[in-house]
Structure formats: structure tokens, C-alpha cells
Amino acid sequence: MEMVGGGPWEPGEWTDDTDMAIAIAEVAATGADLRDPSAQDSIVARWHEWSLRAKDVGIQTRQVLTTAARGGEASAARARASSEALHRRTGRTAGNGSLMRTAPVALAYLDDEDAMAVAARAVSELTHFDPDAADATVLWCCAIRHAVHTTELDVRIGLHNIPVDRRPLWIERIEQAEASRPADFPNNGWVVAAFQAAWSAITTTASRAGTARAEHLRLGLDAAVRCGNDTDTVAAIAGGLLGAAYGASAVPLEWRRLLHGWPDMTARDLVALANTVARKGRPNRGPVYSGLRIGTLAAHPHDPNVLLGGVGVLRDLPPEVDAVVSLCRVADHDVPQGMPHIEVRLIDSTDPDENPHLDFVLTEAVRTVEQLREEGRTVLVHCVEAYSRTPTVAALYGARLRNIDVADALQDVLTALPHANPNPVFRNALRRLRNVNLLSEGTPRHG
Missing domain, CATH: 1.10.4080.10 (ADP-ribosylation/Crystallin J1)
Incomplete structure (x- = not known):
């Protein structure tokens, strides 16, 4: 549909x-x-x-x-x-x-x-x-x-x-x-x-x-x-x-x-x-980033037109970025204007109830990045610190783009983001998705 x-x-x-x-x-x-x-x-x-x-x-x-x-x-x-x-x-x-x-x-x-x-x-x-x-x-x-x-x-x-x-x-x-x-x-x-x-x-x-x-x-x-x-x-x-x-x-x-x-x-x-x-009208406390490494920024090892970063990058976007995929909550004043901004509900947690559709969400996030790249856009993919969520999505994207094993793609991403460390549940999801249709339906044309 x-x-x-x-x-x-x-x-x-x-x-x-x-x-x-x-x-x-x-x-x-x-x-x-x-x-x-x-x-x-x-x-x-x-x-x-x-x-x-x-x-x-x-x-x-x-x-x-x-x-x-x-x-x-x-x-x-x-x-x-x-x-x-x-x-x-x-x-x-x-x-x-x-x-x-x-x-x-x-x-x-x-x-x-x-x-x-x-x-x-x-x-x-x-x-x-x-x-x-x-x-x-x-x-x-x-x-x-x-x-x-x-x-x-x-x-x-x-x-x-x-x-x-x-x-x-x-x-x-x-x-x-x-x-x-x-x-x-x-x-x-x-x-x-x-x-x-x-x-x-x-x-x-x-x-x-x-x-x-x-x-x-x-x-x-x-x-x-x-x-x-x-x-x-x-x-x-x-x-x-x-x-x-x-x-x-x-x-x-x-x-x-x-x-x-x-x-x-x-x-x-x-x-x-x-x-x-x-919440019956009660205000929602916005995200708090104090003491976090939110300014991280690196190019994806398999696609220089995909940037991987923390939420702080939204406050000073690189001029080439014209699309943003957010893997965490974004405060109203940080929402990018004048470009596609897609928010993905992905919680950095090992509690399965926090991400009831984890494989679906990861797959959707990767396909969204692919679609934006097919449009010729330079995409920022970010979470709070580029620590767990961003490298997980980046690894799936790289594996599909280059037709390589997800484990190898993750290692390449972790080299680009040396402080990153996807949580165990996300790593298990990568292993589950290694041989499913996400990685077997064909290689994207860009890159």
C-alpha cells in the first residue's frame, strides 16, 4: 500500500x-x-x-x-x-x-x-x-x-x-x-x-x-x-x-x-x-544530555554520504547533510528544519518490552537510509552518543550495501566509532538478521 x-x-x-x-x-x-x-x-x-x-x-x-x-x-x-x-x-x-x-x-x-x-x-x-x-x-x-x-x-x-x-x-x-x-x-x-x-x-x-x-x-x-x-x-x-x-x-x-x-x-x-x-496534560520531561558524548561524528566506513553521530550534531549540522534519521528522542529545538527528518522509536535497552518489534524497527531504519540515499541525499544517522543504536543500524546498512557479513560490517563501524558498543540484545538482533531477507533481497544501487 x-x-x-x-x-x-x-x-x-x-x-x-x-x-x-x-x-x-x-x-x-x-x-x-x-x-x-x-x-x-x-x-x-x-x-x-x-x-x-x-x-x-x-x-x-x-x-x-x-x-x-x-x-x-x-x-x-x-x-x-x-x-x-x-x-x-x-x-x-x-x-x-x-x-x-x-x-x-x-x-x-x-x-x-x-x-x-x-x-x-x-x-x-x-x-x-x-x-x-x-x-x-x-x-x-x-x-x-x-x-x-x-x-x-x-x-x-x-x-x-x-x-x-x-x-x-x-x-x-x-x-x-x-x-x-x-x-x-x-x-x-x-x-x-x-x-x-x-x-x-x-x-x-x-x-x-x-x-x-x-x-x-x-x-x-x-x-x-x-x-x-x-x-x-x-x-x-x-x-x-x-x-x-x-x-x-x-x-x-x-x-x-x-x-x-x-x-x-x-x-x-x-x-x-x-x-x-x-498523561492527562501533564508535561513530559524532555531529553537530558548533560555529561554525555553527544558531539560524536564520523563517516560511515562503507558510504561517505552517510554520517554517524550523536544528537549534539543536530545543533551544528554539516552543510552537506540534507536528511536526518533520529534513533533517539529529539528535543523540539533540535529538530532539523527544511529537510526530511525521520524519527525511529528504538530504545537502548536489554528489556524486550522496550523494543517489542526490534527486528522490524531495525529493518525499517536501514531501508529508510537506503531510500534517502537513492534520492541522492547525504544522511545523518544519530542517537544520543552514537554508542549502541547508531552502530547497530550502521552495521546492517553496511552489510546490505557491500554484501558482507554483518559481523564484519559491525567491526568496520566500531573502528570508525571506537567508543561504540551495541548492547547484547542489539548484537543478537544483528545475528538474527544476518541471513534473513533484509540481507538477501539485493544490493542497493547507490554507494
Whole structure:
């Protein structure tokens, strides 16, 4: 699957699904309780502000927001009244618009399932008053919360939060999704079909991921976008749950490089916003480098157009560098401007829980460097001190570039970086990757 754009959207630009979720996340990131009317007022006001210039807004959502803003500032009370009136008048307010944006609600209540269920239903009803829409958001939020805590994918985990008389129907719908393909739910503008298509995309691709669990995120999203009709929404729904289970490190770096959208945000901004929501608005302590050898800089022994360094090099980039791959956290004031900057979540730790997709992440990092070099760029690959993460990625890159053994490539890198010493878990990963497809799919053309 490639991000090619379409219509008014650029490659990698997210659509209204993510736009509306961001508005919820922005409010949750202040530490506000989304059950409070004042927090819901802020959400509705932000949605209305966004809708005035949005490239696309759902018909029902626009109708509710327009009505809510008549005669004054849009408010939650007016939005909910408009949503309810529309439902009473038509009986058709079960679109997928509230499910597609619900993931931030789950992040805001990772420690309180009961509060989360109330908030999910309340935020859904601001634009979609049908009980099916609210039920779907509650079930999906419960599944997201469970996935964050356990990495398990279980959409039944929240059934106890659904009214007793509606539970059998939802069980039937879930079972139908698991026995079908995503394309079997073509009416996916309806929240139930969108729910089923997303869950089908997830469950029918799980076994194909094999031992590389991170691949399930890509496979599930690929299945979602191929289901037809409202594919971006089905993918947004599926992505919220898959991302909760596998984390940001499972997102292909090629996608993260392109991701951007309203309101002038990038993948880095989305990660920061999600973290702030999960922390309930509490500030995150930035990286501290005092006493560390952060100014290390050396040329890659097998490619002079790849530089290996510490994070301090970002503060005085060599003039030839026009792309950066960061293998550690980077403070906002150190983020390079005017060039591709790809951040890789790779923790220098021997705890396997810190890097649940280590082989996948290392492979992605190397392929990213290769892609940047194919574009003719001079690439800085760095971590904090070029001590453990950088030499590990550099060794894999060199082995593939020169078609040599990884152990020999690592020794060459350690000669260039004499103070470096990859941790034992990273060294084991190098040995695992020695004979896998990363090193056998062909030698890059540059170099």
C-alpha cells in the first residue's frame, strides 16, 4: 500500500477522520474531563472552526455543526439538541462519523474504563444520536484501552458496557465480521458496517503477519483500504485499534515520513499529542544530555554520504547533510528544519518490552537510509552518543550495501566509532538478521 493522495489531498495527508479526532485530542491534552459540558463545548467549537475550511465534512456532521452555530457560538448543548432532533425526525443518524474519531477518548481514560464508556457515548451523541453509533464507540474504545494495556485485540472486551438488550445483536455482528471479508460490508458509511469492516480487516489478516507481529498493522490497514467505498474511514477505525496494540514502532517509516494534515501537523506532532492525552496534560520531561558524548561524528566506513553521530550534531549540522534519521528522542529545538527528518522509536535497552518489534524497527531504519540515499541525499544517522543504536543500524546498512557479513560490517563501524558498543540484545538482533531477507533481497544501487 502506498500513500499517493487523491482529489484535494496530498500524498500522506490525513482526512476528516483524523481531523475530528485531533480536535478531541487537543481538548483531552489539556487534562479536561471529556464528560464535562465545558470540555464538550471546546470540542464542538473546534469542530465548527475546522469545518469552515475543511476539505471534506460528513453530511450529517456538517448539518449538526451548522445548526449548533446558529445564533451564536457552537456549543455542546446545541450540537446534542440538533443531533437528537435529526434522529427523532429521520431515524437515520447512525453514520460512521463518531466511530472514526473515537480513539483519543480511549487514550484519555486508560485508568478508568467506566468514565471512558460514559465519555465515548457522550462525545458520539454530539453529532450521532443513534444508539448504534454510541455503542460502537464504546466497544471500540474498550478494545483500544485493552490493547494498550495488554497488546491483545479483543473487541468483545467491552460488551458489559452495552445495554443488556443490545448485547446479543452486537455479538452477532462481531461474529459475522469474523466470518467475512472487509469487502462484504459495502454499506460502510453506516457505523455498524464500518465497525464490521474494520474488525474483519483486523481479524482476517492476523495470521498472515506470522511471527513479525508489527506486520499486522500494515496488513490490517491494507485490507481496510481495499474494502471499497468509505475506505479512509474504515482504515481510520482499524488503525486506532491496531496502533493501540502494536504501538508507533509498528508504523512503517515510509508512512510516517509522509504523514501530515490539519492543523499543520506531522507524525511527530501526532505522537506528541497522543502522549500528552495519555498523561492527562501533564508535561513530559524532555531529553537530558548533560555529561554525555553527544558531539560524536564520523563517516560511515562503507558510504561517505552517510554520517554517524550523536544528537549534539543536530545543533551544528554539516552543510552537506540534507536528511536526518533520529534513533533517539529529539528535543523540539533540535529538530532539523527544511529537510526530511525521520524519527525511529528504538530504545537502548536489554528489556524486550522496550523494543517489542526490534527486528522490524531495525529493518525499517536501514531501508529508510537506503531510500534517502537513492534520492541522492547525504544522511545523518544519530542517537544520543552514537554508542549502541547508531552502530547497530550502521552495521546492517553496511552489510546490505557491500554484501558482507554483518559481523564484519559491525567491526568496520566500531573502528570508525571506537567508543561504540551495541548492547547484547542489539548484537543478537544483528545475528538474527544476518541471513534473513533484509540481507538477501539485493544490493542497493547507490554507494
